[in-house]
Structure formats: C-alpha cells, structure tokens
Amino acid sequence: MDWNDTPAQAAFRADVRTFIAQQLPERYRQIAEQGGPLGPEQDWQSEYVLGDAETKQAAAQWLAALAARDWVAPHWPREYGGAGLTPVEQFILRQEFARAAAPAVGGQGVTMLGPTLLVHGTDEQKRTFLAPTLRGELHWAQGFSEPGAGSDLASLQCRAVRDGDEYVINGQKLWTSTAHKSNWLFGMFRTDPGAPKHRGISFLLLNLSTPGVSVRPIISMGFQHATNETFYEDVRVPTSQLVGEENRGWYVGMTLLDYERSNIAGAIENRRYLDSLVAHLRTERGAEQAGPRARLGRLELAERYIESEVLFNFSFRIISIQGAGLVPNYEASVTKIANSELAQKVARSGMRVLGPYANLWDPEERYTPLGARFTQNYCHTVLGTIGGGANEIQRNIIATRGLGLPRG
Numbered sequence: 001m002d003w004n005d006t007p008a009q010a011a012f013r014a015d016v017r018t019f020i021a022q023q024l025p026e027r028y029r030q031i032a033e034q035g036g037p038l039g040p041e042q043d044w045q046s047e048y049v050l051g052d053a054e055t056k057q058a059a060a061q062w063l064a065a066l067a068a069r070d071w072v073a074p075h076w077p078r079e080y081g082g083a084g085l086t087p088v089e090q091f092i093l094r095q096e097f098a099r100a101a102a103p104a105v106g107g108q109g110v111t112m113l114g115p116t117l118l119v120h121g122t123d124e125q126k127r128t129f130l131a132p133t134l135r136g137e138l139h140w141a142q143g144f145s146e147p148g149a150g151s152d153l154a155s156l157q158c159r160a161v162r163d164g165d166e167y168v169i170n171g172q173k174l175w176t177s178t179a180h181k182s183n184w185l186f187g188m189f190r191t192d193p194g195a196p197k198h199r200g201i202s203f204l205l206l207n208l209s210t211p212g213v214s215v216r217p218i219i220s221m222g223f224q225h226a227t228n229e230t231f232y233e234d235v236r237v238p239t240s241q242l243v244g245e246e247n248r249g250w251y252v253g254m255t256l257l258d259y260e261r262s263n264i265a266g267a268i269e270n271r272r273y274l275d276s277l278v279a280h281l282r283t284e285r286g287a288e289q290a291g292p293r294a295r296l297g298r299l300e301l302a303e304r305y306i307e308s309e310v311l312f313n314f315s316f317r318i319i320s321i322q323g324a325g326l327v328p329n330y331e332a333s334v335t336k337i338a339n340s341e342l343a344q345k346v347a348r349s350g351m352r353v354l355g356p357y358a359n360l361w362d363p364e365e366r367y368t369p370l371g372a373r374f375t376q377n378y379c380h381t382v383l384g385t386i387g388g389g390a391n392e393i394q395r396n397i398i399a400t401r402g403l404g405l406p407r408g
C-alpha cells in the first residue's frame, strides 16, 4: 500500500486546505485552538439548531460555504447534490477537516440516511428528503434501539400497525440521540410480530412533530444532553414514508450501518488531543501542573502516540479497501474498537498526568488546564465503546468473520 498522495490527490488536498483557510468561520478556528469541540453539545447540529445568534450564524456560514462546493455530502452522487468524490478524495477531505477541527455538517441525514435512500428509497422519497437535508432544513435522529433491543437489535418491539394508507406506531425507543435537535427520525419498527424476528421489521421515516411523539432527555454523566428516550402513542405515519418493502426493513437498516467506517476523524482527533497535552507539558505552567507526574507520564504518552499511529493505519486500510470497490467488514469493527478505546485511554492518560488539576471541570476556571478537554472527555468518551454497536459485539464480528472462529 502506498501512503503518499498521487499528484492528483495532492492537488485535491491543497484545494481543500485553501478552502478551509479561506472559508472556515472564526468560531471554529477558536474551537480548534482550544483543542476541539467540548463534547456533543458543541457539534455543528447543536449550534445550528439550538445555538445563540452568533453560533447559529457561524454554522449557517459554514453550511453555505460547503454547499457552494457540493461538499455537504461529498460521498453522494452529483445528481443528488453530492460531490461524487472517490473514497480516497472523501478520505482526504475528512482528514483535512478533522485536522482543522472543521465540523462535518448535516448529521446523520447526510452520513447515514441519504446513502440509504439512494439505495432503497423511491424516486419521490429521494425528491422529498435529499435536497432539504442538504440545505440544513431536515435534521435526522436514529430510532433503532429500545429498552430491550440494543446489541440484539432484531428483538425490537415498537409496533407499527398498518391502517389503510397509514401506519400507527405505539411503543418506546431508547438512546434516540439528537432527537431534541432534529425534526425527523428514521427508525425500525415491528410490523409483523408473528414473523421470525428479522423478518417482521419495517423502516419508516417520521416527522417528530407528529401528534403522539414525545422526547424525554437523558443527561449524561458529563452533564450533556446528547441523547433521549422517545415515546410513540398512536403516531400516524403515511405509508409513503416506508423505505423499502414492508417487513424487509432489517436489510434497509443494515445498509445504513455500513456507512462512515474509516474513523479517520477519530484518529486525527486523538492525535490532536495528544499533541495539545504534550505542548502544554512543555510550557512552564504545564510542567508546574504536572510536576513529577510528567516524568512518569512520558512512557504512557509515548504508548498513546504509537496507538494513534496504529489507528491511522487501520483507517488507511479501510479506505484502501473502499478504494478497491470493496465493502469493509470486520476491518471496520477493528477501527471502531481501536478508535473508541484510544479516545478513553488518551483522556485517562491526560487525567493522570494533570493530577489534581484534572479535577477542574469548568473550562473558564483560572487554573483549568487545556479548557478541561481531558477532564470532560474522560466522561464523554465512555459512550464510544457502547454506542454504534458495543465493542464486545465488534469483537464477536472480528472473531467469527475475521478469524473464522465458531459462533459461541
């Protein structure tokens, strides 16, 4: 595998860097200087939908700049408003954005739902939902998990009963992230309780302002509102919002989970946190805060650095598979584990080196090191090994599909 850019890729990378230098709003430059976003409440969608006038304006300005280049959805085909970039170009774009802490826009509608509609949606669904999602008018939450259905997702029970040209939904979803800042939801619902469990599920799109939907916040131990419980009481959804065939929604949902697997942004983010910690420890103040722990932390930080290099190479492997026209399989599980565990380890190493100063939670407090990034990430990164499919499940995938071990 050749790690270097071809001349065409180098030219594309230079173009992306120039674009970022000219277009990235000042707000995101400041966030980058502080070490990156402070948890899920500082992501693009939160600021665009829930932010104050200033943050909303920066989010809108960045959306407009990306839209002008068709880079809101670099992976979508041109005819649907995407940029039709090759996997390697997408990778370069994401790599450069992550390096500058330039946020991706459009959330799960762009990363997950759009590509799924392109495969399974009707022409009318594509017309109705794709362009407004790119324009930042539709924001999508994902309604898959339920109280009794997470790892074993096919056990989901939330019912959708057909009534003429509508479905009537009753039940509950859990961990419906972003529902409080989204106006639409894509989800899987049980339409045939008598069928084998994978075969009685349908994939529906629903407007979150439909009567009968309620959203109840779940506040994380990092005091942030990223996810929710959602409840459905006689919620009526037109059958035109069924994606794919009735009772075949499991396969639609699985297409959706195939997207965004290289985790390159994670590799860069972890490296950025490490670099900022090392730079801090080199300052007089940082050295004073760490004291003798800096010496002890040396080997640990070197370990983290090596692990971040390994993660880069896992990400390159994924993109090389995609570039060859193949779909990464257990390899994506490897990067998911490596990325989520490294994020936790980097946060933990930072906590150890910063010692008592790492107890300061408030980024504005006078003695807080590095805007409390390590302290807060120590809490925020816990979800990474659970969300998106728990790491134990990823290990099962590696064991059975990657190593050919028997199912236990």
Ligand SMILES: Cc1cc2nc3c(=O)[nH]c(=O)nc-3n(C[C@H](O)[C@H](O)[C@H](O)COP(=O)(O)OP(=O)(O)OC[C@H]3O[C@@H](n4cnc5c(N)ncnc54)[C@H](O)[C@@H]3O)c2cc1C
Binding pocket: 141, 142, 143, 144, 145, 147, 148, 149, 150, 151, 152, 174, 175, 176, 177, 178, 226, 227, 383, 386, 387, 388, 389, 390, 391, 392, 393, 396
């Ligand atoms: C912050 C956060 C945000 C989320 N956002 C969303 C979202 O937006 N939309 C959505 O639909 N879902 C979301 N999820 C749900 C997430 O996908 C599930 O939490 C995850 O799949 C695990 O399911 P569970 O919580 O039911 O745990 P369980 O499946 O009950 O698992 C509990 C433990 O048992 C282990 N385990 C379970 N089965 C096996 C097995 N076969 N082999 C070995 N170990 C096993 C698991 O690894 C885990 O450690 C989110 C979760 C979190 C924490």
